[in-house]
Amino acid sequence: MAVSVPPAPPRATAPRPRPRKDPVSTWPWRHRIALAMAWGCGLSVIVTAFAIVVYMAVKGVQYLNFHLLFSHPTPGLAQGETGGILDPVLGTFMLTIIGILIAVPLAVCSALWLVEYGRPAGLARAVESGIDVIAGTPDIVIAIFGLAIFQLPILSPLSFTSAGGGVFGRSFIAAGAMMSLIALPYVFNTTREGLQAIPAQMREASWALGKTRICTIRTVLLPQVRRHIVTGSALGMGRIVGDTAIVVVLLGATLRIEKQGSIPGLDILKGTGSTLTSYVYGASPAGEGNAPQKAYAAAFVLLIIVVALNAAADWIGRRGSRMEIAP
């Protein structure tokens, strides 16, 4: 079976007449002003993006050094004694992993159900709208909701309980669970688009061979939407890394990662800590730290991580679509 067709030889005919140009000098003045405004807005978008990146890069490189990146933050009075940003970086990393681990199964199962089954139709529309509602909810509301849930006594093993019997409700698990809600819409949307792009013939061929629906999903559909899932996860991770409100509310506000309990592994999950975003918030003049240099350094690391995740999502999306076999 030929995979590619050789290109057709060029035909020897007269070249097509080019369309007449539309010179701006023939336009009325109000259209020329509008054109200038369009150019102005476009150029100012480029300039703003460029300025933000360059400014953060300059300030970040100025204040970031190897020692800062790998030492623990310590409370101190002067900027020279306040240590580095290792714990915030680890906190960001852990929250992202927990968030994605919870979000991807939920999102993929929901997308599969919606595309493969989707009955009754009212319920399917409700689930679609529900995920849109979650996507549109402000992150501070999701954080407060998380606090309400995790302060229930039934969930006290997931954080710690103070002596008076009040459940603290703030831990890595709590913050990670709410972060998964932030990433859920992205993974859901990309997976759903990927599933809808698979032609019906593939499913029908698999069913004709006698495979059950779940086996079709597992062996035929899921491998093809792998790259969509990865793209969605990268976008979701970018959003999780950049989120501050949930961290400020649900992660406790300890500078270092404080463990709770004595089971290794679970004690970090139950414990509190900080992430790059809450560190920047705390170190800026709006928080208590008033350490602008550290804030710039942490913000620079944050920006690099977010830009890298988004670029990776873009690259995976584009690379995969080029390799797709046309039906």
Added chain:
Amino acid sequence: MTFGRLREPWTDRQAGWRLGAVACLVLVLILLMIVFVTVKAWPTLRANGWVEWLGPGGNVDKQLDAMIKVGQHPPDSAYHLRAWPLVYATLLTSVVAVGLGLIVSVFTAVFIVEFAPRRLREVVIPAVRLLAAVPSVIYGLIGILVLVPFFNNHLIGEGRKESVKYVVQLNGTGLGVACLILMVMVTPIMVAIIVDALRGIPRGWTEGAAALGANRWETVWSISVRAARPAIVAAAVLSGARALGEAVMLSMVSGSRGFAPNLFDGLTYVFEPLRPVAATMVENVDAMNVPPIKSTIYAFALLLLFSSLMLSLAGYAAKLPMRRQGIRV
């Protein structure tokens, strides 16, 4: 002997139920969210009346401070709250940012779709995506470390500070910086939606206009932008929801005072501090073990949840006319 197969594969119907249960978890979560937030906000709503707590009356900062000092079993009077300055601040910043951003976004979208040379287009689109991806705390940091000192030192004169000295202190943070940065934050969202809609307009329509003698600007403005009006409304609504919920950036640059900027102050209006609802929530979250503050914050959360639900519905309804015409948006 069935040792070879330890468990039966799922039947189609079983798989449908199981996957459907996971999908319905999402709906259950939303319902839980509404129920929990309402239940916890109930004390404030009951003590203040359903809508009066959003009205004007007294200094909201003083009311919040008084709540913090109350003990664990406060009387009903401790829940007294009149949150109008906060609501006014939220509406003001959101409407101004979305309004200005809409103008810039439409022109930028027209630029991307129609007028940008190919190489410049390949720079603008990643620039827009970058602006959309930057975390809000970085916008807040640039605001508070660059724009606020600039406003303070170069734009607000001593005379202006003197004129409002007895009411409020002007230190650069305030309405101006907040609206400016919020506008930069919502513009990329709107540009993405409007560009998608403009690209989905059938080519026959624009080619027909060009054939009738319209120049390039007229074609794109009177045909594409006009046909994409539902998407523009949907973009405005979606970014309005984002602007309403913006907490961290606004808490850094908006001045953190529960003060309603007074339009009669003239140009000073632009420099007066304020504090939207979401920023108030973020700043008072450490005091949440005090019951009045706790139910106040949940009441604010209920307000934001309700507004974003309404806006989501409005956005969905706004996109319906385009969907009916077959334009994928």
